[in-house]
Amino acid sequence: MDNKLRNTIFVLFLCLSFSVRAQLKDYPIQGVTFTQVKLDDKFWLPRIETNHKVTIPASFARCEETGRVKNFDMAAAKSGKFCTVYPFDDTDIYKTIEGASFSLSLYPDKKLSQYIDTLIMKVAAAQEPDGYLYTARTINPSAPHEWAGPERWILERDKSHELYNSGHLYEAAVAHFLATGQRNLLDIAIRNADLVCSVFGPGSDKRHVAPGHQVVEMGLVKMYRITGKKEYLATAKYFLEQRGHHPYDAKSNNPWMNGSYWQDHKPVVDQDEAIGHAVRAGYQYAAMADVAALTGDEKFLKAIDAIWNNVVSKKIYVQGGVGALGDGERFGDNYYLPNESAYNETCAAIANVYWNHRMFMLHGDSKYIDILEKSLYNGLISGVGMDGKSFFYTNVLEVKNSSHDQHQESSRSGWFTCSCCPTNITRLIPSVPGYMYAQQGDKLYVNLFASSKSKVTINKKNVEVIQSNNYPWDGDLKFSINPASSLPFSLMIRIPGWAQQQAIPSDLYTFSNPSSSKASLTLNGKPVEYKIEKGYAVLTRTWKKGDVVSVNLPMDVQRVVANANVKDDAGRVAIQRGPLVYCAEWPDNSGRTANIILPQGIALKPELKKDLLNGVVVLTGDAAAVTVDALGTTISTVKQPIVAIPYYAWAHRGKGEMTVWFPEKVTSVDLNSK
Template sequence: MHTTLLTALGLSLAATAAAQHTDYPIQAVSFTKVKLTDSFWLPRLKINTDVTIPASFARCESTNRVKNFEMAAARQGKFATTFPFDDTDIYKTIEGASYSLSVYPDKKLETYVDELIAKVAAAQEPDGYLYTARTIDPAHPHPWAGKERWKKERELSHELYNSGHLYEAAVAHYEATGKKNLLNIALKNADLVCSVFGPGKRSVAPGHEIVEMGLVKLYRATGQLKYLTTAKFFLDARGHYSGYDPKSPDTWKNGSYWQDHKPVVAQTEAEGHAVRAEYLYSAMADVAALTGDKPLLAAVDSIWQNMVAKKFYVTGGTGAVPGGERFGANYELPNTTAYNETCASVADVFWNQRMFQLHGDAKYVDVMEKVLYNGLISGVGLDGKSFFYSNAMQIKNSLGFAQTEPARAGWFECSCCPTNMARLMPALPGYIYAQNGQNVYVNLFVSGKADLLVNKQRVQLTQQNNYPWDGGLKFTVNPASAASFNLLLRIPGWARNEAMPSNLYTFATPSTQAVTLKVNGKTTPYTMRNGYAVVARKWQKNDVVEMTLPMEVRQVVANPLIKDDLGKVALQRGPVMFCAEWQDNDGKTSNLLVPTATAFTATYKPNTLNGIMELTAKVPTVEVDATANSIQTVSKTMTAIPYYAWANRGKGEMTVWFPQRVLDVDIISQPMAEAVTAK
């Protein structure tokens, strides 16, 4: 079963990278080269290891996801879960466990993962096909799957989606452990896929993208061109299906739900199911980088610009519309019904990392940082085992219709989000640094040490900070011997008076505080390049660079075309967006006003919500006296907490956007609800 495949190829990952003539101009520094000491992220990686991953594996067992593989190996039984893509929850958790093992070696976990991989191998059919929803009982496959393999791949079966997550897990497991047991399974399946799909063979636009990203990873791991060629073939297959009605407003019937309405090179807007879309756009970036396909690059650039300028929540969430878990129209960003699937935030991190590697511009990391510190980690509770599938922008008690989830759940029937979080969190070290020749990029401010190779010379780069609560950043550069190279420190857009790299959100008033930079204690001039402070020098052992970012509380205003946010402000400090929650504000948040002149005080609360920066200010608050049938506005202290930390203390009101003043009053006649809301 391909036990000697990689040996025969004689290719290591490093040798493969060297053999590729076209690739991303900028390469990320591997997660295996970065060790964290960070007080914000390291505890999250630890709880992911200690709680999230074990809970995910336990739930895969208790919900029969593992049993599906056991029955597929026996070739008998009845598929025991709901969705044909439930196999991927095991793959994603194995991926997360693999990353975790590189940070926290654990023999017990490693043994369990190997046991699971053996079950996956036993479920694989002799020719490489791996899809428990059919293999268990081929005569009676899952209703979403056709009687034949791949028959319903375009719409429902998710056969290639399962494969894509298998490939991603396999490469992560190989990189982290050096073992090939899962990689060999993935290669056997990929060889089958490549033999079935391609010019003159079967053609389909995969219904749920990710196989394209997975095939690219296999190409990088093995150097086998067929994997890259097939990934590109799947991209090029889009927009050619004659079974759609292009005039139908139904995104399912016109093909836009799964980005199949136009050829990829003709797509210019973020459309359809947000997770599928952002996996597709990540693959477009991959293939554009590896093939030099300029029309493909132009298309993904255009789509990115559309998203950040017209379809992106201030917390970093994407996919506004619950129906179809999809992007809405331009500027369609409602608050009470905001969807913002956690998986979409995971996909957005993947995509923006790739866009940075293509272009070397800090704006892509600015967007990624906004997602990471806000709309992504809101998806998992502080307990590490409760999750949001969707991430609300407002929960309001007086509304008489269903809103986005008001509380996290331990698991879902479709549990893609918990397992996606399990795999992304421990991969974070791989997003901090990047290199291009003598340019070393510092993208994220996360304490720890990185072992780099710059111009064939070893360099250790150490970060020390208390980010995101404090703007004081310290970098110690320690080359093996004196070395000349450029250190590029990202100066975040928010520290340059730019709330977003578009006009979708802006700061209400400009800041007068400046970024300062010192080398070995002396203020040092620097040049700016694409959002980076470039420090070019001959580095000596233990040179110290200090950068200070202004940490003011800023009011953010939205583009007036976002109707829900007219006359409102959001609160930001550093990269962190804040919200008000019922627990701190007398049970309500929908009655709080934040006038332009409001001055907030930021106080670190080490014993609140695992340690947060808390914002307080005196603000006008609308109060109702139901007995007297009257309302009044009184001054009260408002408290705001980081958006990511909401819903860890029970259910209740929450809001991100605050009216600046009362313009009108709606009187609501509804039992057991507040009688008046300000707007």
């Protein structure tokens, strides 16, 4: 037996032991781990390979170049001066270790593994004897970072990010342990988590605070799952329950000093609207789902159900982005979804994926995967360039040459002073296969579609599932079901909302001319009737090796219109085909997009362009464009071809205009001197 297999068996044994011992309650539905899914598709596999070969090495290199690694060295030596900008810069190393650990499970890499061990040794050396780990203070406790405060924890709610650092440490440690079976980083995390639990909690002898930037709650839950220590779960729940001591002040003009910015304006069980910093909010809602599942707290569940409905019906962009306002990186008011100034932080899209996956595991409804898919295929992967080493922090929906000088928004950056988004990408991308399947008893859920081979266990019998498709470009899906022996179970195949003429599971966006096309299924070549249960086609039978289910999802080009309350999209349409939202970009459209009109009745047709943007299906047709004559005195509308590309693929060909929402007719003309 080789070491890798021995480690895998050891880790699975530990996880099973801890799960049986520690967890009386849990999610009713469990995801199938990403290591059980082997991709061979042309969409996600290249991205995962690029993440392994390019993004992760580039992230580690930039952590070295910018001094993030040096901070740990200086903390170990208790000498020097914190040399980066933010006290949460430690987390860029933790998040990249997490992503690299996921990647090692897919691509064994001795050199990468050794480098991670070197970093872990640096982290261990920087940890103080009682478990405290925060380089911004440990380097020189008498002169810590200005955000840290003169003593531990006293500025935690405000901006020290001490517990935020701990949360990402825990998530990295769990990922590394599960991938390698090694305890070196996990033991560091356990010492820190034990300290945190000894410092914070109920009672007069402990500190009481709502963490300034949520994520420690999610990390503690993962630590609980691995170790079985009940105090980790209890502390996660306690941190959530500490929120609500800084009521919302409608007269305050400063989002940084308002309790709503931290989701601290009311107790979490009384919250019903997504408000404040969008990333912090998403992490909080994901943690609330974890605690609801593991403790059975119905009040937590009721609150996140209400908040989810608020986001999906009033605060999410058509491409799955969340967080409209750059001022505070936060949610705007209901229906406030501007395009040109949209913030849509990449980290917020990632948090949205985490949250919606948990909501699915709680409720078993495909609408949560519909939102996850929308974010994943559009507003999330738009945040990383195809080269794997250039990024968007924000993801706008419109760039014009003539106003606000937004050219900086149409080019990607290799790194940011606050580089949370690039390092977050490293850990999300390799985990994508883990969102494809889920199980509940004898139900096997198929949530995402990608050519792959997967192995699951149903009623103690092995079942191989082979997906064959060209998703998201094509809606023809094939599932080969191969149980070890005949086995009765229910195959639950998600029929996406967009394939049922639903743009989003609310009235925030609708298809203006819904198609009559419907998804069709065959079993072993014969048409089969199926029932829809919470968005899933349910096929219950005794499955035999060689059974094949074919699904055809209609891939019509759809025109999307926004709710009338979304003033910025009034009189405009967006374009969607399958799960992909499209945009027009300047190189394909005579150098401009802000002048394009899409009148009703314009037909757009899909066309594969193998040599464009790593191979994409574009949409082409005849639109109209507003033009101005050479003298600048005569305005006219002319027929003009339009080419639309997937939104995720924009900003790879230089700076210029981009548009997601197109006017259907001319209603006014803005006169501009530029």
